[in-house]
Amino acid sequence: MGPRRTTLSFSSEDAPELEDTHKVFVYYCKYSGKHALTTDCNLNTAPRRRTDHALVIDTTKYTAKLYTTDGGAKFLKRRSGTVERQYRFNIGKLPIGYRTEPEGKYLYIFDDALTTLSVDESGASNNGSGKPPIPPCIVPTPQGGTKVALEIEDRGPRHVILKVSADSVRVQTKNAIQSSGLVEELLDFMRGLLGVRLAQMQLERGETPRNKTLVIDNLAPDIVFQKLAGAVKNFKPKRRY
Structure with missing residues (x-):
């Protein structure tokens, strides 16, 4: 098998560059x-495919640039009995989208695969600005405190902040999800x-056992975000030899 290819995919060969005068979404x-995709299509308002609820980008109307690897072709049997071939795009080993034709005009993005903001191990935002914005998962309360949406990864070797994204703050815990000590x-x-x-904190249930909401009294969202982003920056995974 040949080497994996990095895909830089545009809407067409003569697609215009994404200009500063247009709204660009990363x-x-x-x-x-x-980084997976840069486009002038707002995925929050993009239509969804009926078969799998994937988000649909019509590349004859929008410019889309992927930063992915070739995930190969996968065959899926639909409820109608037809067999569909998907030409997938991966980030690492994880597929984030596909086309149903090699040069098809529709680009499909898997539901819940992408987010608009990421704070990496350097503690910096990937949006290109010097100071990262406070993500939507960290919001103020009417009482002057802060709410934080948490996503739990349990049974880890230690408790750490793994990642801050638009959707949640990912926390690794030593205790299991169902443990009384969590x-x-x-x-x-x-x-x-x-x-x-x-006494300043409360932990509320979320939509699933892995999701919690942390409520902190008398602490502003920007301070909470700075401390969480700093924890991501200082976290260094143990090397395996």
Whole structure:
């Protein structure tokens, strides 16, 4: 098998460059944080495909530039009995989108695969600005505090902040999701990280067991974000030899 290819995909060979005068959206892989797509199509308002709810970009109307590798062709059998071939685009080993024809005009982005903001291990935003904006997962409360959407990765070797994205702050815990000690571990970890008292924090249930909402009293969102982003910057995974 030949080497993997990096894909830089445009709407057409003569597609115009994405200019500053147009609204440009930069999207990152939700799980790795790597730059995946730059386009003038707002995925928040893009139509969805009926078969798998993938977001649809018509590349005859929008410019789309992918920063992905060739994921190969996959065959899927639909409920109608037809077999569909998908030419997939990967970030690492994870597919984030596909076309149904090698040069087809429609680019499909898998549901929940991309996010608009990523803070990487350097602690910097990938949006090109010097100071990263506060992501939507960190919001103020009417009482002058802050709410933070958490996503839990359990059974880790230690508790750390793995990533800050638009959707959530990903936290690794030592306790299992269903463990009675998870809440205590999370609150104690966040207390030390944010420099607050336990009495200032509440942990609320989310849509799934892996999702929680942390409420912090008397601490502004920008300070919370700075501390969380700093924790990502200081986190260095252990090397395996």
